[in-house]
Amino acid sequence: MTALHDKAKGKVNPVVAVGVEVDDAGNLDDVVLYRQQAPHTYKQVKYTVDSRSPLDTSYLTGPSKNGGPSILRKVADAWVALTRDGAPVELALVTNRASSPADQLLAGRDARTMLLMPAAAEQTRRSERGRLRATWAQATNLTEPQLLMLLNVLQFDTARDLRHLEETTSLLMLVNGLRGDHQAVRSGADWVAEQARYGHRKIDLEMIETAVRDQELRTGPARSVLSVATLKPDPLKTQAVHVLDWVDRFDGDDAFSKRRPRAPFTWQQLQADVEDIPHHLGAVPQVALTGSLRQATAFLIGATLRMVTNVDLAVTQRGQLWESAADYDQATHPILAEHSLGIGEDLALAVEVATPMTDDVLVFLRTQQVPVDRLVVLQPPRGAKDNAISTPAAAVALTVGLRDQARRSAKGHPRIHLFLAGPMGLSLLLGHRWNRVAPTTVYEEIRHSVQYEAAFTINA
Known part of the structure; x- marks a missing residue:
C-alpha cells in the first residue's frame, strides 16, 4: 500500500518494491522497503502469542532459545554489514510486545519517531540509563558512540498487535482508492504470503498493480493524506502531504481524556494551524483526513476546506470511506x-x-x-x-x-x-x-x- 500511494501521489524517493524474507539483509530480512534511492528500510518482525514478556533490556540482549546471538546483536551485525559501503539505511524492530516502562532506555522512546534518541544519549554513565547504554554496547559489540549511531536509525515499532495492523492496512487501502473491508485485507495478505511461498521475495509495483486488478480491489482514485492528530499519534503520518501533530499539546494522559489544549497552548493557536492547512495542500483535489480528533476540530477542518474550495474531503468511519462527494438521492430532513x-x-x-x-x-x-x-x-x-x-x-x-x-x-x-x-x-x-x-x-x-x-x- 505504501508503494502504491507513493507512486499515485508522486512522492520524492518513492518505495518501488517490497522485499519479504530477502536473502541480502542479514537478520533484518523480514520486510524491506526498497526506495528509488537509499535509504531503504529493513524491518525485523518479532511476534509473541501473549504479552507476558515485555520488550526490555533482558529480552533484547539475552541469548536466543538455542543459545545463539541476542536480537540486539543480530540487528547490530546486520546494520554494520548494510552500511559497510557508507549507504544510509533505516531499520525497525516490529513487535506486538509493549515496551517496559521500567526500562530507562526504552522509556525514552519518542512515540512520534519510534526512536530511542535523543533521550538514549542523555544522563551520565553512572545513571541507570548510562548503565543500560553500556550493557547494550557490550551486547552488540559496539562502542557507545556506535550504539548511539545505530539508535539514530533503529525504530522500535512496539505494541503492534494484529488488530492494529489490520486497521492501519485497511485505512491505507481506502486512502489508495481500494476496498478496505476485512475480506479485502485478508485477500491482500494471502497474496503476499503466496508470493513468498513461490519464491518471489522482491515484489515490485507491476506485480502489486496486477494483483489489485486481478482481485478487483479498485473503487476510486488515491487521495492525498492530511494527518491531524490531537489524541494519539497517527500511523499514516508518513504518507501525509501535510502533518499537524498536537498530541503533546492536548491535556490528558490518554486519548480518551485529551479534550482541550494544555496551557500555554490554546484553541486559537490550533485554529491558526488548521486554517494554514490549505497553503500546504496546494491544488490537491481529493484529500483523506487521517489521525485522531474530536468533533469541534473535525468541524473546523471541514469548514477550512469547504466545498466552495473545490476540495473533495473524505474520512474513514467504521471501515467505510465517507466522501463529501458521495452520491445521494435527496437530503435527509432532521x-x-x-x-x-x-x-x-x-x-x-x-x-x-x-x-x-x-x-x-x-x-x-x-x-x-x-x-x-x-x-x-x-x-x-x-x-x-x-x-x-x-x-x-x-x-x-x-x-x-x-x-x-x-x-x-x-x-x-x-x-x-x-x-x-x-x-x-x-x-x-x-x-x-x-x-x-x-x-x-x-x-x-x-x-x-x-x-x-x-x-x-x-x-x-
Missing part, C-alpha cells in the same frame, strides 16, 4: 425540537446524532448565561443512536439536511453556538458544507464542571 431561553439574540444549535445532549446543553447555556434566544435541537429521523448513519451516502444526505435546517433556523440571529454529538466524520462533512449560515462558535465537550468550552469561531 427532527427538530425547540427550547426557549430568552438570554440574548443568538441561536444555540445542538446536533444530536449519536447520543442525546439536550439536557447538558441547556444546563450549560443557562449556567454560563450564553446570550442565546433559543436552543434548536436536530436529530436524524430515527432519533439519536450510535448507528444512526449506515453508509457514506446517508452521511452526506443527513449533512445536507442539517445544513439546510441550520440556515432556516439561523434567520434573524446574528450568531450560532453549535454543539455536536455524533460521528467525527459527520462533523467533518457538516463543516465542509457550512456556508451561507451565520458566524458560528463551535463548542467541545470537555467533561469538566462546565461541560462545554468554546473552541473555534467560523465565519459562514
Whole structure:
C-alpha cells in the first residue's frame, strides 16, 4: 500500500518494491522497503502469542532459545554489514510486545519517531540509563558512540498487535482508492504470503498493480493524506502531504481524556494551524483526513476546506470511506425540537446524532448565561443512536439536511453556538458544507464542571 500511494501521489524517493524474507539483509530480512534511492528500510518482525514478556533490556540482549546471538546483536551485525559501503539505511524492530516502562532506555522512546534518541544519549554513565547504554554496547559489540549511531536509525515499532495492523492496512487501502473491508485485507495478505511461498521475495509495483486488478480491489482514485492528530499519534503520518501533530499539546494522559489544549497552548493557536492547512495542500483535489480528533476540530477542518474550495474531503468511519462527494438521492430532513431561553439574540444549535445532549446543553447555556434566544435541537429521523448513519451516502444526505435546517433556523440571529454529538466524520462533512449560515462558535465537550468550552469561531 505504501508503494502504491507513493507512486499515485508522486512522492520524492518513492518505495518501488517490497522485499519479504530477502536473502541480502542479514537478520533484518523480514520486510524491506526498497526506495528509488537509499535509504531503504529493513524491518525485523518479532511476534509473541501473549504479552507476558515485555520488550526490555533482558529480552533484547539475552541469548536466543538455542543459545545463539541476542536480537540486539543480530540487528547490530546486520546494520554494520548494510552500511559497510557508507549507504544510509533505516531499520525497525516490529513487535506486538509493549515496551517496559521500567526500562530507562526504552522509556525514552519518542512515540512520534519510534526512536530511542535523543533521550538514549542523555544522563551520565553512572545513571541507570548510562548503565543500560553500556550493557547494550557490550551486547552488540559496539562502542557507545556506535550504539548511539545505530539508535539514530533503529525504530522500535512496539505494541503492534494484529488488530492494529489490520486497521492501519485497511485505512491505507481506502486512502489508495481500494476496498478496505476485512475480506479485502485478508485477500491482500494471502497474496503476499503466496508470493513468498513461490519464491518471489522482491515484489515490485507491476506485480502489486496486477494483483489489485486481478482481485478487483479498485473503487476510486488515491487521495492525498492530511494527518491531524490531537489524541494519539497517527500511523499514516508518513504518507501525509501535510502533518499537524498536537498530541503533546492536548491535556490528558490518554486519548480518551485529551479534550482541550494544555496551557500555554490554546484553541486559537490550533485554529491558526488548521486554517494554514490549505497553503500546504496546494491544488490537491481529493484529500483523506487521517489521525485522531474530536468533533469541534473535525468541524473546523471541514469548514477550512469547504466545498466552495473545490476540495473533495473524505474520512474513514467504521471501515467505510465517507466522501463529501458521495452520491445521494435527496437530503435527509432532521427532527427538530425547540427550547426557549430568552438570554440574548443568538441561536444555540445542538446536533444530536449519536447520543442525546439536550439536557447538558441547556444546563450549560443557562449556567454560563450564553446570550442565546433559543436552543434548536436536530436529530436524524430515527432519533439519536450510535448507528444512526449506515453508509457514506446517508452521511452526506443527513449533512445536507442539517445544513439546510441550520440556515432556516439561523434567520434573524446574528450568531450560532453549535454543539455536536455524533460521528467525527459527520462533523467533518457538516463543516465542509457550512456556508451561507451565520458566524458560528463551535463548542467541545470537555467533561469538566462546565461541560462545554468554546473552541473555534467560523465565519459562514
